[in-house]
Structures are given as structure tokens and as C-alpha cells.
Amino acid sequence: MFTGIIEEKGQIMAVVPAGDSARLSVRGPIVTSDAAHGDSIAVNGVCLTVVAVDDGVFTVDVIKESLDRSSLGGLKEGSAVNLERAVRADQRLGGHIVQGHVDGTAVLRSREPGESWDNLRFSLPGELSRYVAEKGSIAIDGISLTVTTVDDDSFGVSLIPTTLKLTTMGELQVGDLVNIEVDVIAKYVERLVAGQ
Template sequence: MFTGLVEEKGLVRSFVKGGPSGFLTIEARRVLEGLEEGDSIAVNGVCLTVTGFDSCAFTVDVMAETLEKTNIGLLAPGAVVNLERALKIGGRLGGHFVTGHVDATGAILSSRPRGIAVELWIKAPPEVESFLVPQGSVALDGVSLTVADLKPGAFMVSLIPHTREKTTLGSKRVGDLLNIEADIMGKYISYLLMRRGIGQSERITPEFLAEHGFI
């Protein structure tokens, strides 16, 4: 489990692909502190298991499903990625619960400055659209963000200067693919509603939740 608060940006040293899987080595500093084999690290929001490390880099195995479902397969040596270690029991939860299991990828549709922020409109694939709610949480490339606006097939987030500086989102451009993980609470609520016979196609809104007794 993660929080969506990126600890540092890492640099891809190598990505060796063999058949449907591969081995990814990333140079880092902070996430190496106290690291052990078998630990989990979120790389661009994807939970991956450490299989080896040295004083300045770590290696993870990347399975076929990860390559197919996320933007990890697009990485090449020299690429910069977001890194976060798994949440420790008793640690502060400054973002929201992020599992590291990406639901889909979505392309950046537009990017425009507004005051000190930058507004990004992201394509919302069907796998995540029904889980998005205004002012709800969403993880983009492992970064915990708030859904600022919604329209059919797309949603908007606002990036403050700190987020643009400390994560890879500040360097993203229109057309780039981002890993999207919907808020796990929305997934549980959707599952419960489906068990009650309420269709997933109905958008989850604060009014909808109140009507059905969730808030």
C-alpha cells in the first residue's frame, strides 16, 4: 500500500526485455535507505518487487501484464520515474490509499496554466471513468491528486508548483500516457452497489452516495 506522495524521482539505468517480461534497473537514493530484497516500490504508480540492489540502484522484475497495462513498457534508459516506498504501519498518510495496481492508462488531452497551477485534462478510459467523482482522489503515475473537474470521457487535475517540481508530471506533454489508478474506496462502493443490483454505469456522485446510504 502506498500514499501517492512521491519520495523522489529515479533514473532508468537499464531495461532488459526478454520475451513477455523484463528486468528494470533504476538509479535512486532515498528509496534505497533500509531497502531489502522483496520490498515493494511504486514505480510510476506500479507496485514492483525489488529483486536486487546496490549502493545507488535497484532492480525489479516486470511481468507481461504490467508491460501491457501500464506505461512501464515505454520506459528506456535515461527516463525519469516517480518512486515511493510502501507505507509503513504508523506512518503518516498525506495523500490517499494507493494500491499500486494500475487500472488503465490515459493520454493527456490538454495542458494549460491557470494562475500558479497547470490544469491537465486526461482521457478517462471506461475502466476508471465510473469511479471518478468531483473532489475525489485519483493517482496519476503514482501521484495522489484531486479530481478538479469531470466531463464525459475525461477528467481534470490541477498541478501546483511543488507537484510539478518534485514529480515527473511537470515534464509531461499533450499525448503522453499516464498510469491511472482510481480510488480504491470508489471501487469498493461500486462493487457493493452492483451486489445491490445498481448498475456500474451510474456515475458515483456525493448525491448518489447520500441517496443510497453511504454518507
């Protein structure tokens, strides 16, 4: 489990295609400081398992399911990525419950700079719209954010200077693809109610 509080902005060092999967090497000195084989690190919100760590770089295998549901297939050497280690049971849950199980992708539709913040609007896949609520939580590329507005096919978020500076959101351009994970609690509530 993750919190959506990004620990560092990392960099893709290598992408090695392997048929319908890929192996990524990612530079992340903070997240590798205590990382070991088998640990979970979220890369742009996708929970991946560390298979090797060497001098601030970790390696992960990305299977077809993850490539199909996320934007990871578009990463290349030099791409910036958001990184977060799995939360320990004795840590504060600073953001919201993020599983690292991406529900789909969205496209940045617009970006309006403010005095010290930016307002961003993203497409919203129809099958996910019922899980997104104004003032609810959403994870975009692994970042825990609050939904400011929502309609049938889009939603908005506002980004503070810290988020703009310390995550990939500051560099995001209109038309860019991002990973989204809706609030898992909403999905469980829907399933429970449907069973009644």
C-alpha cells in the same frame, strides 16, 4: 500500500527485455536507503518487488500483466520516473489509499499553465469513468491528486508548484501516456452494492 506522495524522481538506468517481461534498473538514492530484496517500491504508480539493491540502484522484474496495463513498457534508459516506498503502518497517510495496482492508462490531452500552477486534462477510459468524481482522488503515475473536473471521457487536475518540480508531471507533454489508478473505495462500494 502507498500514499501517492512521491518521495523522489528517479531515473531508469537499464531496461532488459525478457520475452514477455522486462527487468528494470532504477536509480533512487532515497527509496534505496533502507530497501532490501522483497520490498515494494512504486514506479510511476506500479507496485514492483525489489530483487536487488546496489549503490542507490534497485532492480525489479516487470511481468506481462504490468506491462499490458501500464506505461512501463515504454520506459527506456534515461526516463524519469516517480518513486515511492510502501507505507509503514506507523506513518501518516498523507495522500490517499493507493495500492500500486494500476487500472489503466490515460493520455494528456491539454495543459494550461497558470501563474503558479498548471491545469491538466487527461483522457478517461470508458470503463473507469464511473469511478472518477469531481473532488475525488485519483493517482496519476503514482501521484495522489484531486480531480477538479470530470466528464464522460476526460478529467482534469491542477498541479501546485511542488508537484510540478518534484515529480515527472512538470515534464509531461500533450500526448504522453500516464498510469492511472482510481479510488479503490469506489470499486469496493460498487461491488458491494451490486451484490444487494
